[in-house]
Amino acid sequence: MFSVHPHRSGGLSALGISKIFRESKIHIASTQLINTIMSSKLISPALRAALNLHSSKLPAATSQLASAHLSSAPSGGKHELPGLKYDYGALEPVISAETMTIHHTKHHQTYVTNLNATLEKLDAATSTADASSIIALSNALKFNGGGHINHTLFWENLCSKDESAYSEGGELSKAIDSSFGGLENMKKELSAKSIGVMGSGWGWLGYNVGTGRIETATCPNQDPLQATTGLVPLLGIDVWEHAYYVDYRNVRPNYVNAIWDVIDWKVVEARLVKAKSG
Amino acid sequence: MMLLRLILTALSLGALPATVAIDLPDLPYSYDALAPAISEQTLRTHHLKHHAKYVNTANELLKSEPSYANLSPEKIIKDRKLRMKNLSLFNNVAQAINHAFYWKSLSPNGGGQPSGQLMDLIQRDFGSFEELKNKMESEALTCFGSGWAWLGYDASKGHEKLVVMKTTGAENPMALGITPLLTIDVWEHAYYLDFQERRGEYVKAYFDRLVNWSFAEENLKLLGLVIAKDEL
Secondary structure, X not given: OOOOOEOOOOOEOHHHHHHHHHHOOOOOXXXXXXXXXXXXXXXXXXXXXXXXXXXXXXXXXXXXHHHHHOOOOOHHHOOOOOOOOOOOOOOOOOOOHHHHHHHHHHHHHHHHHHHHHHHHHHHHHHHHOOHHHHHHOHHHHHHHHHHHHHHHHHHHOEOOHHHOOOOOXXXXXXXXXXXXXXXXXXXXXXXXXXXXXXXXXXXEEEEOOOOOOEEEEEEEOOOOHHHHHOOEEEEEEEOOHHHOHHHHOOOHHHHHHHHHHHEOXXXXXXXXXXXXXX | OHXXXXXXXXXXXXXXXXXXXXXXXXXXXXXXXXXXXXOHHHHHHHHHHHHHHHHHHHHHHHOOOHHHHOOOHXXXXXXXXXXHHOHHHHXXXXXXXXXXXXXXXXXXXXXXXXXXXXXHHHHHHHOOHHHXXXXXXXXXXXXXXXXXXXXXXXXXXXXXXXXXXXXXXXXXXXXXXXXXXXXXEOOHHHOHHHHOOOHHHHHHHHHHHHEOHHHHHHHHHHHOXXXXXXXX
């Protein structure tokens, strides 16, 4: 139907395809054609930006379909609440089953649900290339996307008291000794920072790609560590009140001091090894 | 001369009573008065632990900030330089004020609608009471993280009107030149024991059973506004 000239790199050139849409007097009414093009491996990320579907005068239904194919969410378009690798009661007495249940099935689930909703809106805004609408979604994206990222990391770096084991001599202990002078020093520093967060936020141990050292940091609300600071997250401590209020009421220090008993150091070390290997 | 020296020495030793410290006011009602909307347990923890901690920390910090020790809490938080100089002092004083204001924004006989000049202004600036309530609920629910939702009045020339707004952390509308009329605390500690993650239910309970419109009307009266009839 159209002669399409493959770009040197192997995909359809961005300019090529939007030129076709713009110059064609035949409106592409066939959803089958759109399906074929959009699901093909010829579509590169660069093509997304170039495909200004709104201005191509495609029928609304067709451009919506194309939009869906360009969705920024994975596997069919939806993020999902990850399962926990332990029972809700596994972290007791440090964190109760009640807290874990509400925290996972309500708070984290809400972030996932709202992230998916925000991504749908983002796709719609992106397909029209309306900068203002795209930017207007940035707070919701940071809040819900950050919430999903942070909590996923959090569940993974926790384990039952029995399974929590810090080993000397490995990559992690070497890094902690080098950057902090020992585990107790690191715990003291991260505890103090986490306890001192004003309002809602997180305490983090992170890997600094630039210096090769590990450091402590805090982020407000659900701001994700890596996207905000560049540090690669190794260990997160949720200090939003919902993380500890049922079990510790207002006494955040008791929660933070207790959580060290249920840290999955194997996961923290694996993250460091991965971060160092680039 | 000797007397003056004595006084100055006493002052420097802190022997004379400290100037205005932040105080922890009692609740205007008993701890079980707002149940079941807000439980006794929540009120006790919220007042005697959270609010008290802000008051105590503020007073501790004021000891090393003598230039602020003489000022009222409201004057302290309106000082633009303070946040940059001593954010912790700002946060604790502001939270002390916010909580004192919050207790009065609640009542065991709350709910319903306001009347008089406040209702006139609501209708002028929002169209209807429902509109006002919806806007305030929306602010309370879209406050991501810790914060407050407010009904306030902007008395600045050319901008005179009621405002509904949210603030994050310890922020108070006074810092923006807006006079608070009512507030709702949406830090999680305000509702977690009673509603867990269901902030919407807490906000609904606030409007149905707790909101103290008389307090808002009093605060409005203090402004001494004269609204011409043809403005309404």
